Amino acid sequence: MSGPRVVVLAGGVGGAKFTLGVREALRRRDAPPATVVVNTGDDLWLSGVRLQPDIDSVTYALAGVNDTGRGWGRAGDSERVNAELQAWGAGWPWFTLGDLDLGTHLARTGWLREGSTPTQVLERMAGRWELGARLLPMTDAEVDTIVHVRDGDGERAMHFQEWWTRHRAGLEPIRFENPGIADAAPAPGVAEAIAAADVVLLAPSNPVVSIGPILAVPGVREALAAASAVVGVSPIIGGRVVRGMADVCLAAIGVETNTAAVAAHYGARASGGLLDAWVLAEEDASAADAVAAAGVHPIVAPLWMSDVAASAALAEAALAGA
Numbered sequence: 001m002s003g004p005r006v007v008v009l010a011g012g013v014g015g016a017k018f019t020l021g022v023r024e025a026l027r028r029r030d031a032p033p034a035t036v037v038v039n040t041g042d043d044l045w046l047s048g049v050r051l052q053p054d055i056d057s058v059t060y061a062l063a064g065v066n067d068t069g070r071g072w073g074r075a076g077d078s079e080r081v082n083a084e085l086q087a088w089g090a091g092w093p094w095f096t097l098g099d100l101d102l103g104t105h106l107a108r109t110g111w112l113r114e115g116s117t118p119t120q121v122l123e124r125m126a127g128r129w130e131l132g133a134r135l136l137p138m139t140d141a142e143v144d145t146i147v148h149v150r151d152g153d154g155e156r157a158m159h160f161q162e163w164w165t166r167h168r169a170g171l172e173p174i175r176f177e178n179p180g181i182a183d184a185a186p187a188p189g190v191a192e193a194i195a196a197a198d199v200v201l202l203a204p205s206n207p208v209v210s211i212g213p214i215l216a217v218p219g220v221r222e223a224l225a226a227a228s229a230v231v232g233v234s235p236i237i238g239g240r241v242v243r244g245m246a247d248v249c250l251a252a253i254g255v256e257t258n259t260a261a262v263a264a265h266y267g268a269r270a271s272g273g274l275l276d277a278w279v280l281a282e283e284d285a286s287a288a289d290a291v292a293a294a295g296v297h298p299i300v301a302p303l304w305m306s307d308v309a310a311s312a313a314l315a316e317a318a319l320a321g322a
């Protein structure tokens with residue numbers, strides 16, 4: 001095998017769709033499989049089990065067992081155990097866990113309890129399928145995301161999942177925090193893979209709560225500075241977030257919901273930021289000059305990841321930009 005060594009930084013659903021495209025693009029080039037560094041800031045403990053939503057989204061999608069209609073969880077899942085948990089008043093009434101999905105969480109929690117690290121658990125889980133990519137958690141530390149929201153004249157804190165799923169990001173966020181992240185280390189292999197990469201691709205994932213935590217792990221930015229090229233893909237098309245509520249997250253960190261502002265948030269490598277190039281949508285082509293003026297090479301491409309072919313074309317554009 002020859003071809004570029006590619007690392008993808010990914011969140012959940014957007015990260016998974018993009019990773020499917022990268023896998024396809026690399027297969028066509030007979031290049032080695034990508035290493036995918038997945039956000040673990042969404043992780044949480046619920047009803048005694050450890051959930052890793054972004055890791056599961058990427059794993060299930062690469063394995064082809066994800067529920068594409070609903071956008072999360074396993075295809076064809078049932079909810080018998082969830083109904084029983086609700087009858088007990090256990091867990092969160094607004095947070096559904098499928099039966100097959102709970103099997104994943106039970107297996108993971110058991111292995112963690114027996115002393116395996118999250119990296120070892122993911123390696124074991126990924127080994128069940130031919131994923132065509134190497135998956136790594138961003139860190140082995142538990143660094144769940146906490147959201148501080150306005151509450152009258154004061155503020156209160158809640159887990160990101162409560163804010164996102166229960167409140168649909170409807171409570172105004174003041175800031176996002178990953179307690180403990182300043183003392184966290186990249187998971188084994190993460191910094192090494194990034195620093196040795198011919199190209200690192202930032203998936204069009206949520207810049208604040210998916211890519212943000214990965215970049216906040218000490219050592220990741222330094223590793224990115226050592227990579228040969230870093231190319232970001234815009235999560236914004238036509239001045240809007242495609243799905244989800246990423247605009248609310250961007251507002252909380254003072255970034256406007258437009259592609260040039262997100263590119264500027266990541267910053268140009270030439271001025272201490274991350275990016276060599278930025279892939280932006282045809283609908284946002286007029287922003288290309290602003291991106292270039294900020295010192296980042298703009299690449300205009302179709303950004304809708306409607307199927308694997310479209311995601312692969314997007315991945316090809318990003319790889320060509322490197």
Ligand code: GDP
Pocket residue numbers: 010011012013014015016054057204205206209210233234235236237241242243244245246303304305306
């Ligand atoms: P989550 O962790 O499951 O919320 O997913 P991610 O953070 O990986 O991805 C969510 C982001 O993906 C959203 O903010 C969207 O803007 C972006 N997104 C979703 N679908 C598409 C698409 O087809 N094209 C692009 N460019 N971005 C997308």
Ligand code: CA
Pocket residue numbers: 011012013039042053054209210
């Ligand atoms: Ca996520």
